[in-house]
Every structure is written in C-alpha cells, then in structure tokens.
Amino acid sequence: MQYSKSTDYALHALLHMAHTRRRDNIGIKELAASLGVSESYLSKIMSKLRQDGIVRAVPGANGGYELAKPPGRITFLDVVRVIEGRQRLFECSNANSRQHRMLAEESGSEPAGDLPDSDECLVKQVMDGAERHLHQYLQEHTIQSLLDAAASRERSRTAGRK
Amino acid sequence: MQYSKSTDYALHALLHMAHTRRRDNIGIKELAASLGVSESYLSKIMSKLRQDGIVRAVPGANGGYELAKPPGRITFLDVVRVIEGRQRLFECSNANSRQHRMLAEESGSEPAGDLPDSDECLVKQVMDGAERHLHQYLQEHTIQSLLDAAASRERSRTAGRK
C-alpha cells in the first residue's frame, strides 16, 4: 500500500513550477530533466493535471505548462486524487459471504429491508474514517505551504550558522 | 492506492474468530468457507498473523487457530501492518535529482554536511504526517470495538422497531 511514483512526479513537477516563478510557462523538457524522468511518461501525468484544472497547457513553440491556480490553493489531496484515482482505501470484495451476513444482518430480522447497506457495513465505516483522517491532513497542506516551510527553514538555518 | 484483499480477509477472519467464541479453535476449513475464499490462500494469511503473534495455531486433528490476544488488544493497525508490510506510504525515488537539490539544499551551503537528510525532506515530512494520522485512527479501532458497535447497533435497531 503505497502511493505510486506518478504522485511523486506530479508533486515535484508542481513544486518546480511554483518555485521557479516566471512570466512564461515551463516546457515538458525542462520539467523532465529537472525530475530525472522521461518526457513521455511525465507528459501523461501533466495531461491528467491539466484535465483536472490544476495546470494549464499551451502547445506550440515556446509552449509548456503553468499553474492554473495559485499554489496556495493546490493541496496535496488534489494531486493524490488526480493521480491515484478515486478508488477507496478499502473496497469490500465479498459482500455476499456468510461472514457478511454475520456482521451486517446479525439479527436476521427484516430481510425485506433490502437496502444496499453500503453505509451499514461497520468494517467499511472504520476504514472510511481512517481515509477521511488521511485526506483531511493532505488537504491542509498545499504546494505553497511546503515552499513556505522550505523558506522558513532556510532562514533559521542561516541565522543559526556558527 | 488501496488495501489489498488479504487485509480484507485477515480482518474478517479475526472478526469471525472473535465473534464465535468457543473453547476450541477454528480450522482453516471453517474460516475459508465462511469468508468464501480458498483454503490455500487464506492459510498464507493466517500464517502471517501467527508469525506476528496475533493468532495461535495448532496442527493435527481438531487443530486450527485461536486468538493469541484478547480482541480488544488487536487493532486494525496491527492487521494492516502485518498484511501490507512495513513500506511507507510515500517513498522518494529520485533523491539525487536536480529537483531534490532545489528543495533540500536551497542555499547550497554546507555541502560538506553530508547527512542523509532523510528527515530533512519536506515532502516526506508532509506524507509521513498524513500516514501518522491514518495509522493513529486505525490504532484506535480494535476487533472488539467493532463487535461492540455491531451489538450496540443491534440493540438500538431492535428497540426502534415498529
């Protein structure tokens, strides 16, 4: 259970774009060289980021990418969502096993209820709660906040130099 | 990014064992039948749980598995750790890229420091923080607490029946 390398690449690409603030945009060549990854592969990732409205892209000479939002409004969760997709952390695979009936229909009453009981499953409730905590934290951190932390650390390091 | 089916199976196996409290232990046959998964595969999972001290196993006739701890002390995190392994949520793949130097050695000063800076990486700090939140939540939920919730829900449902 691990975030894919694509998430790594996407985050670093955005950090690069936010860090080297220029008027014009940044081409896939420069990004790929900076990250040490092939242009072909990174372009797929950038395409996803564009489809989700995180970056803008312009083809043609001197084209490239630029952030579509201020870096303070691009959260880690945004990036994770785009790259990792929207599949849940936990997905039940056998909702019609004996095991399920034991947990979800303990009383055996009201079999005519027939509701899909997606929200009834207690295992899923625990896992969804965990996922919520994870996502909430990721939502509180943005590209900008990381750069701020880097700058802040740099200041304290320079000040504390002997 | 999703927990594997093995985690699903492990959780349900433990829930089954904790739920059907008997003097004797439960064989792989009964467990596999209850979960709707092959005995071969489930045995691998149970083996892992045994190696980690979560269940005990006795071979031979009338053998099987039993919980090695009270279900109140078996957390979801325990199970996830055993099955999913101990790989981190985020693992940097290119710590020697230009991108890294931009973020981690902004000042360019003290290149002789040479410390492995595993704790210096700000990206990793964010991701590790997210992982901590996820794990903390999983640690607060146990096999017992889920069964308690099921029983509690059952009571309120029975009481509220028209």
Add this chain to the structure above:
DNA sequence: TTATTATGGATATTCGATATCCATAATAAA
C-alpha cells in the same frame, strides 16, 4: 510555412497481488 510542443492511442515491460498445488511436519484420535 516551419519548427516546436502538447495530446492521446497503442504497445511493451515489470512487478506485486492473487491463487493453487504439493511435500512435510506436527498433533490428536483410534
């Protein structure tokens, strides 16, 4: 018009998750 750049389809490769089979060891029951 030309060179440059992003886009998306197709495809190949790798690797972990999933799954099964079997020989062996250990244990209880007969």
Add this chain to the structure above:
DNA sequence: TTTATTATGGATATCGAATATCCATAATAA
C-alpha cells in the same frame, strides 16, 4: 503405534496495475 487430520512453507502460475516508450496528430508561435 498407526492413522487421519491439520498447519506450514516452498514452488509455481496467473492476472492486473504501474511503469515506460513510441508515434501520429493537433495546435501554436516564430
């Protein structure tokens, strides 16, 4: 002791997602 039962671990096979590359096409600036 003998036999049947059960867990264990090694070997192996299969599948699918992640990773990666290539290429034809569209779009844009020079």
